[in-house]
Amino acid sequence: MTSTREKLALKAGLLFQQKGYHGVGLAEILQAAGAPKGSLYHHFPNGKADLALAAADIASTEMLRIIDSSFDPAQDYANGATTLCYKLAKFFDIQEGKIGCPVSATLLEGPDNATFQDALKAIFGAWIARIKDHAIRLGRGPEQAEKDAQLLFLTIQGGWTLARASHNSDILRGLPALVLSDT
Amino acid sequence: MTSTREKLALKAGLLFQQKGYHGVGLAEILQAAGAPKGSLYHHFPNGKADLALAAADIASTEMLRIIDSSFDPAQDYANGATTLCYKLAKFFDIQEGKIGCPVSATLLEGPDNATFQDALKAIFGAWIARIKDHAIRLGRGPEQAEKDAQLLFLTIQGGWTLARASHNSDILRGLPALVLSDT
DNA sequence: ATAGAAGTAGACCAATCAGTCTAGTCATGC
DNA sequence: GCATGACTAGACTGATTGGTCTACTTCTAT
Numbered sequence: 133m134t135s136t137r138e139k140l141a142l143k144a145g146l147l148f149q150q151k152g153y154h155g156v157g158l159a160e161i162l163q164a165a166g167a168p169k170g171s172l173y174h175h176f177p178n179g180k181a182d183l184a185l186a187a188a189d190i191a192s193t194e195m196l197r198i199i200d201s202s203f204d205p206a207q208d209y210a211n212g213a214t215t216l217c218y219k220l221a222k223f224f225d226i227q228e229g230k231i232g233c234p235v236s237a238t239l240l241e242g243p244d245n246a247t248f249q250d251a252l253k254a255i256f257g258a259w260i261a262r263i264k265d266h267a268i269r270l271g272r273g274p275e276q277a278e279k280d281a282q283l284l285f286l287t288i289q290g291g292w293t294l295a296r297a298s299h300n301s302d303i304l305r306g307l308p309a310l311v312l313s314d315t
Numbered sequence: 316m317t318s319t320r321e322k323l324a325l326k327a328g329l330l331f332q333q334k335g336y337h338g339v340g341l342a343e344i345l346q347a348a349g350a351p352k353g354s355l356y357h358h359f360p361n362g363k364a365d366l367a368l369a370a371a372d373i374a375s376t377e378m379l380r381i382i383d384s385s386f387d388p389a390q391d392y393a394n395g396a397t398t399l400c401y402k403l404a405k406f407f408d409i410q411e412g413k414i415g416c417p418v419s420a421t422l423l424e425g426p427d428n429a430t431f432q433d434a435l436k437a438i439f440g441a442w443i444a445r446i447k448d449h450a451i452r453l454g455r456g457p458e459q460a461e462k463d464a465q466l467l468f469l470t471i472q473g474g475w476t477l478a479r480a481s482h483n484s485d486i487l488r489g490l491p492a493l494v495l496s497d498t
Numbered sequence: 499a500t501a502g503a504a505g506t507a508g509a510c511c512a513a514t515c516a517g518t519c520t521a522g523t524c525a526t527g528c
Numbered sequence: 529g530c531a532t533g534a535c536t537a538g539a540c541t542g543a544t545t546g547g548t549c550t551a552c553t554t555c556t557a558t
Contacts, residue, residue, distance in 0.1 A: 136535080152424040154337035158516060168537045169517085175535085179517060230427070236476050241335040241424055244413070252480045283493045289476050290469030293419050297435040310466045319505080341546060351507045352547085358505085362547065 137175040140165045145187030145238065149231045153184055153242035184238050185251060191234035192255040196262055198223075203266035212266055213284055214308040220288065221295075221304035229299045232292040260285050287311055320358040323348045328370030328421065332414045336367055336425035367421050368434060374417035375438040379445055381406075386449035395449055396467055397491040403471065404478075404487035412482045415475040443468045470494055 134142070143164040147156040158180060162169060176182035198219055206212030224231065231237075239252040260281045267277035287307050295303045317325070326347040330339040341363060345352060359365035381402055389395030407414065414420075422435040443464045450460035470490050478486045 151427075152335050152337060154335060155424060157514070159514080169539095170519095170537055171535065173517075232423070233476070236480070237424075240415070240476065240479060241338060241420075244334075249480070249482070253482075256477060256480050279493060279496070282489075283470070286473030286477065286490075286493070287466070287469045289473030290471070291473075293416070293423065293472050293476075294439060294469065296423060297419070297432070297439050299432070299436075306465075307469075310462060310469070313462070340544070342544080352509095353507055353549090354505065356547075 136165070136167050136171050140167055140172060140175060141183060141186040141190055144183045145191050145234060146227075146231075148184060148187055148238040149191075149234045150227075150237075152237050153180075153239075155241075181243070181245070181247075184242055185247070188235045188238045188251060188255065191238070192258065195234065195259060199259065199262050199266070203263075203270070206266075206270060209267050209270045209272055209280060210308065210312045212270065213280075213312065216284075217288070217291075217304050217307045220292075221301040224292075224295055224301040224304060229296060229301065232296050233289055236289070256285070283311055319348070319350050319354050323350055323355060323358060324366060324369040324373055327366045328374050328417060329410075329414075331367060331370055331421040332374075332417045333410075333420075335420050336363075336422075338424075364426065364428070364430075367425055368430070371418045371421045371434060371438065374421070375441065378417065378442060382442065382445050382449070386446075386453070389449075389453065392450050392453045392455055392463060393491065393495045395453065396463075396495065399467075400471070400474075400487050400490045403475075404484040407475075407478055407484040407487060412479060412484065415479050416472055419472070439468070466494055 140161065144156070144161045147161055147164060150156075158169070158172065161183070162172060172183070173179060176186065199216060202216035202219055203209075203212035206215060235252060235255050239248045239255075242248050263284055264277045264281035267280045268274060272280055284307075287310065288304070291304045291307050295301055323344065327339070327344045330344055330347060333339075341352065341355065344366070345355060355366070356362060359369065382399060385399035385402055386392075386395035389398060418435060418438050422431045422438075425431050446467055447460045447464035450463045451457060455463055467490075470493065471487070474487045474490050478484055
């Protein structure tokens with residue numbers, strides 16, 4: 133039932149995540165999505181760049197969803213942060229250790245376009261802001277919440293990289309112990 | 316006085332850092348280094364892959380040097396970590412916000428070769444081990460030192476990404492405040 | 499002096515790249 | 529039933545990719 137457009141963006145996003153923007157050719161994306169080139173340029177008139185932007189948008193929304201689903205049922209911040217890290221580790225395992233941050237691989241490695249840069253900045257800002265919101269809701273002071281959110285974001289970002297390098301999702305699972313030591 | 320071989324690896328490393336392994340063509344590297352293709356394949360028989368490995372090696376050595384020069388004169392761990400972050404921020408500014416981790420851009424985005432993966436894992440391990448050594452030398456307990464080193468590495472790694480995304484080296488300078496809150 | 503190695507120089511190649519274009523299919527509204 | 533727009537299909541193009549190859553220069557050791 134997923135539309136061709138959706139399938140293209142989804143598969144492209146996954147491939148970008150694994151190999152980076154320039155590491156994936158249109159041919160590979162097309163084959164993965166089972167779509168011809170005509171469809172791609174019908175749905176994404178600007179081609180690969182449009183595809184990357186759409187893929188990043190989907191990935192960002194999904195990430196926000198994961199953040200919410202981790203913090204919503206949590207009793208306190210530590211609990212939510214831990215759940216988040218474990219969920220990300222699980223995703224990492226499902227993809228067999230080949231994936232990192234879904235948007236930095238797509239947008240940061242792409243052409244040094246202003247559009248890409250702005251989108252990336254906005255997405256990262258939204259993630260941090262969302263974590264901060266949850267932190268405040270769970271009782272952290274505004275200042276502490278800002279620090280909490282930044283630290284969690286940075287370690288997750290770094291954790292993705294290290295987890296990929298060492299093929300070990302336990303690094304993501306060990307994040308809470310590293311970050312929450314002063315709780 | 317720098318040899319052609321050295322110049323090739325140096326320029327290639329810088330370009331990989333900015334655009335990722337697949338984002339740079341041999342033509343661009345050759346032009347930047349002012350060398351013809353024959354020289355490249357004379358010094359690096361396996362071409363682009365050899366070049367990336369050599370560039371990553373140089374970058375890793377340089378990073379270890381920066382770590383040492385930050386921690387060696389430090390009175391305590393917090394002091395050394397702060398100096399390190401400020402030095403990295405300065406490098407970031409010099410390159411006009413275009414660079415991130417010198418080796419992950421080169422090796423992680425490259426072909427999913429076992430050689431690349433192993434090299435990356437080894438390099439990251441060496442960085443963390445070096446920070447840990449300094450932490451122990453500066454009086455942290457072995458367990459705490461391991462945590463310190465991991466946390467600093469992860470936040471630097473994440474900080475590079477966020478700094479690039481937001482074109483702001485102050486993120487790197489803000490790392491110590493985030494990481495050392497429980498000192 | 500000269501042989502041979504080390505290194506430089508760039509023409510050349512097949513493969514792949516992103517992107518364009520025309521033709522055709524399909525669904526929907528009238 | 530037919531016209532119209534949405535979408536699929538893939539052949540095709542010019543540029544660029546990494547890599548090979550031969551010719552040439554330069555250095556060094558004898």
